[in-house]
Amino acid sequence: MNTADQIALVTGANRGIGRQFVLEPLDRGASKVYATARRPESLDFTDSRVVPCRCASTCSTTIPSPPPRRPPNGT
Numbered sequence: 001m002n003t004a005d006q007i008a009l010v011t012g013a014n015r016g017i018g019r020q021f022v023l024e025p026l027d028r029g030a031s032k033v034y035a036t037a038r039r040p041e042s043l044d045f046t047d048s049r050v051v052p053c054r055c056a057s058t059c060s061t062t063i064p065s066p067p068p069r070r071p072p073n074g075t
């Protein structure tokens, strides 16, 4: 997968396979990785392209909403 200049969102990023899913796109030139965890303080990435975020899949208030859709005519 080509992740150069791409933006990634990784859940469960503090450990296990999620942590590796953050490191891989960084190694491959991603421009930004949003790394989520239930406890953001458990995210220990030092790369400035990583944006730590709080997200618990069982807590709807921590799950970000998608951006509003543009109408088809683009206005």
Ligand SMILES: NC(=O)c1ccc[n+]([C@@H]2O[C@H](COP(=O)([O-])OP(=O)(O)OC[C@H]3O[C@@H](n4cnc5c(N)ncnc54)[C@H](OP(=O)(O)O)[C@@H]3O)[C@@H](O)[C@H]2O)c1
Pocket: 011, 012, 013, 014, 015, 016, 017, 018, 037, 038, 039, 042, 055, 056, 057, 058
């Ligand atoms: N490891 C592999 O080789 C592999 C291969 C194929 C598929 N998978 C699948 O990938 C998933 C993760 O595997 P893993 O080995 O990385 O497991 P893991 O080391 O146990 O990590 C689980 C991750 O999920 C987070 N998490 C658990 N419940 C959550 C919730 N309610 N809201 C938000 N985050 C939650 C944990 O956060 P906390 O630290 O806060 O608990 C942790 O970051 C599993 O479903 C596994 O079956 C893994």
